[in-house]
Amino acid sequence: MEKACTNLTDVVRSVRLLKIKGYSxxxxxxxxxxxxxxxxxxxYEWEIRIYPRSRESNHVNGRCVALHLIFLSEARMGAVRTTLRCCLVDPRGIFKPSREDRRSLTFRKPQDTSYTVILMEKDEFEASGYVKDDSFTVQCTLDVLKELPDATAPLKELHLPSCNLHLQFAQLLQSETGADVTFLVSGESFAAHKLILAARSPVFMAEFFGNMKEKCSQSVEIEDMEADVFKALLKFIYTDTVPEFRHQAEVDAEAVYTDSVPEFEQQEEVDAEAATVMAQHLLAAADRYGLDRLKLICARELSGGINIDTAATALALAEQHNCPELKATCADFIIRTSATLDAVLATEGFKHLEESCPLVVIDLLKSARGRKT
Incomplete structure (x- = not known):
């Protein structure tokens, strides 16, 4: 049976070092x-009063170093319960602190005064090492008991609505409200918001708020990218989702990137081949704009669809865009059997791999020979 612990009180502690110079x-x-x-x-306001030459009734033959604590405020709950601890200290650290005088005190009204705290008799004090360079230091620690209010039970029946932030940003992208930049991509234009792009991508941050030429531009042309790929890139930047990979929802229900956004709720399920092609292009775009999460999502998509025809192409992408997890998955698939290796070597994708990443091919073939032995 679970046992809950509820704090009824707390303690507020404060420590002060008070130095008296010119003791003589x-x-x-x-x-x-x-x-x-x-x-x-x-x-609460307090006042410490240090008496270097106090004469107490039980010290008729001499004087002592003493102090009082004075309460200067109004008690919030009738009384303030405290503990006062005082001692002499050596700032040099040569001598240990003197014997600590500890008093439990209760204050009820302004000007209430503590009992006298005697730190040390005068003769003993002046012979001790606590007086150095004609000065001495007193350390005071004050603990104040704080009664906590009754805890309020949480509202058990209050059900919070699900977060729809990505839907709101999708609507903002779709409506183009407040857009301040237009991208021209393969003959199509896309309106967007510089601040949102910069917040999500370090590359856009440098372009729009650094010293690059796009800083003051209201129109930016994107080269070497298809319009549908840039459109998917924008959707991810605004919503952190990739609706183009919706077929993954059945195999990975927890993947955030399978959430729907308004424009695509009626979209038919994307087939695996189209999703693979989009993942290949989108991975390159994600790497180009520093979107590491999107790059990992694309690598995951490609890893789930590796076959004879796609393995070499995916391996080339993984090498070019620094995706070690995808690279390892592709390599393991290619060299798992001699038949698989021979089949991949005969594909157009492998010819491209040889041209673009010859060192990867060498490592791949070495690994394959290592497995045979």
């Missing part, structure tokens, strides 16, 4: 002369 000059002062310091703890 206090030799002729009266016993009721003190040095004062204000202190705020837990919203």
């Amino acid at each position: 000059l206090t030799r002729d002062i009266s016993s009721d002369h003190c040095f004062k310091s204000r202190w705020n703890v837990d919203g």
Whole structure:
């Protein structure tokens, strides 16, 4: 059976070091002369009064170093319960702190005063090592008991609506409200918002808020990219989703990138071949704009669809765009059997791999020979 623990009180602690310089000059002062310091703890005002030459009734033959704590505020709950601890310290660290005087005190109204705290008798004090360069230091620690209000039970029946932030940003992209830049891609134009693009992509941040020529441009032309790929890139930037991979929802229900957005709720399921082609192009675009999460999503999509025809192409992409997980998956698939290796070597994708990534091919064939042995 679970046992819950509820805190009813807390303690607010404050520590102060108070230094008195010119101790020898206090030799002729009266016993009721003190040095004062204000202190705020837990919203209450306090005053510490240090008496270098105090004469207490039980010290008739000599004087002592003593202090009082004065309460200067109104108690919020009738009384303020505290613990005061005081001792002499050596800032040099040569001597340990003196014996600590500890008092439990309760204050109810302004000007309430603590009992006298005697730090040390005068003769003993002046012979100790706590007086150095005609000064001494007192350390005071004040603990204030704080009663906590009754905890309010959470609303058990309050059901929060699901987050729809990505839907709202999708609507913003679709409506073009407030758009301040237009992209021209393969004969098509796309309106977008510089701030959103810059927040999601370090490349767009450099372009629009750095020293690049696009900084003041309202129109930017994107070369070497298909319009549908750039459109998918924008959707991901605004919604963190890739509707083009919707068929993955059945195999990975937890993948955030399978969520739908308004424009695509009536879209038919994308076939695996089209999704693979889009993943290949989108992976390159994600790498181009520094979208690491999208790159991993595309690598995951490609990893799930590796076959004889796509393995070499996916391996080339993984090498060119620094996707070590996808690269390892492709290599393992290609060299898993001699028949698979021979089949992949005969594909157009492998010819491209030889031209673009010859070192990868060498490593691949070495791994294949290593497995045979």
